[in-house]
Amino acid sequence: MLKKIKCADLEIGMYINLGESWMRHSFFRPAFKITSVKQIKKIAAAGFRSVMVDPDRSDPAVRSKLGEGQPVNGDSQDLPMIEVPDENEFDPMEQISDELVAAIEDPAIPPEKKAEIVYSHSIRMMDNILQEPSPENILKGKTMIYATVDHILADDETADHLSQITSHDYYTYTHSVNVGLLSVLLAKEAFKNIEGHDMQELGAGFFLHDLGKCDVPASLINKPDKLSPQEWELMRNHPSKGKRLLKEARQLSEECALIVMQHHEREDGTGYPLGLHRNEIHDYGRICSIADVYDALTSTRAYKKKLPPFQALQVMKDEMFHHFNRDLFGIFVSIFS
Ligand SMILES: [Fe+2]
Ligand SMILES: [Fe+2]
Missing domain, CATH: 1.10.3210.10 (Hypothetical protein af1432)
Structure with a gap:
């Protein structure tokens, strides 16, 4: 189940989904694993206060911290999840x-x-x-x-x-x-x-x-x-x-x-x-x-x-x-x- 996490609590290794608003903020794709602090800063700078995180796709090291997030309501669970190749597999x-x-x-x-x-x-x-x-x-x-x-x-x-x-x-x-x-x-x-x-x-x-x-x-x-x-x-x-x-x-x-x-x-x-x-x-x-x-x-x-x-x-x-x-x-x- 997706969890809603404040931007301030985001960490490298979390798998996030920006939903439909990703196009407006020029991230390359709507769902991806955070691999750098720069990405977290960019998410905050783009105006997101909180984002959806998928614990199952996040690194084990950060998964336990996601237990504290708020479960999302029914609508938000319908956010599109797009399968994407690993970060290193394409330019x-x-x-x-x-x-x-x-x-x-x-x-x-x-x-x-x-x-x-x-x-x-x-x-x-x-x-x-x-x-x-x-x-x-x-x-x-x-x-x-x-x-x-x-x-x-x-x-x-x-x-x-x-x-x-x-x-x-x-x-x-x-x-x-x-x-x-x-x-x-x-x-x-x-x-x-x-x-x-x-x-x-x-x-x-x-x-x-x-x-x-x-x-x-x-x-x-x-x-x-x-x-x-x-x-x-x-x-x-x-x-x-x-x-x-x-x-x-x-x-x-x-x-x-x-x-x-x-x-x-x-x-x-x-x-x-x-x-x-x-x-x-x-x-x-x-x-x-x-x-x-x-x-x-x-x-x-x-x-x-x-x-x-x-x-x-x-x-x-x-x-x-x-x-x-x-x-x-x-x-x-x-x-x-
Ligand atoms: Fe200019
Ligand atoms: Fe200029």
């Missing part, structure tokens, strides 16, 4: 990639469903990369981004649906996917009929623009108070760190370098890290900065509520217009109309 990135490509290529799946699959698989991919930004994961991630970009370029209907379905929790992995998808949609519009842009590589830069935030804790990203000088330094360095990680993975294309380094630059010179002005900022960096700010405004943060899309665009126009390239901002607005 999550390969599985995500296989599922993504299969869905994209399946003509029987309607565009709306395809958009959902592209989105949920992109979230899991980015979560994996940000948890472990190894050269191998970065390379596998790029391959998936290439497939996603190709599909967005080839299928207008799926692209339309993608502009509607963005999660509004502000985690670096959800933000990366939102900005990645919105930037690709903007680049698709801005560069249509224009040769010479490597859209796959642009997509990689957009999705990976905040790679350097991989070790910035969520508490700092969502901190409502003013950042201390050390915290600000950590934030300010994330473009350089992202560039370094891509270089070490031998994946630093020119497109990725421009996007990663320039997505916080502003037309009026108030951005960072270099305080570049207008024509010193490449269109690739400009595109990403527009999507980046839009996603920040439309996401819920610890210190503010999210704005609806129209209101966010209005704020960008009225209060931040001098930050963005006018032509690209106009095209961005047109995506939502």
Whole structure:
């Protein structure tokens, strides 16, 4: 029988089942055995106060402690239990990639469903990369981004649906996917009929623009108070760190370098890290900065509520217009109309 256990009492070796809410929190599967403290922290950070634990599938060492948990009521016992292979038997990135490509290529799946699959698989991919930004994961991630970009370029209907379905929790992995998808949609519009842009590589830069935030804790990203000088330094360095990680993975294309380094630059010179002005900022960096700010405004943060899309665009126009390239901002607005 499943037991309900408070997150604070979770231990390595317990076999948990997150039920239907697992999709929203990007764990790779709904039921699994906890193998690290990191997973416990992630469960708590995802907003779970308690979870279901299956004593029979948990390690004997922790099974006795589960006797103190509350038996679950009838409804909860019906939570789906999915048989999964052992943690070491498969590579999550390969599985995500296989599922993504299969869905994209399946003509029987309607565009709306395809958009959902592209989105949920992109979230899991980015979560994996940000948890472990190894050269191998970065390379596998790029391959998936290439497939996603190709599909967005080839299928207008799926692209339309993608502009509607963005999660509004502000985690670096959800933000990366939102900005990645919105930037690709903007680049698709801005560069249509224009040769010479490597859209796959642009997509990689957009999705990976905040790679350097991989070790910035969520508490700092969502901190409502003013950042201390050390915290600000950590934030300010994330473009350089992202560039370094891509270089070490031998994946630093020119497109990725421009996007990663320039997505916080502003037309009026108030951005960072270099305080570049207008024509010193490449269109690739400009595109990403527009999507980046839009996603920040439309996401819920610890210190503010999210704005609806129209209101966010209005704020960008009225209060931040001098930050963005006018032509690209106009095209961005047109995506939502
Ligand atoms: Fe950033
Ligand atoms: Fe960002």
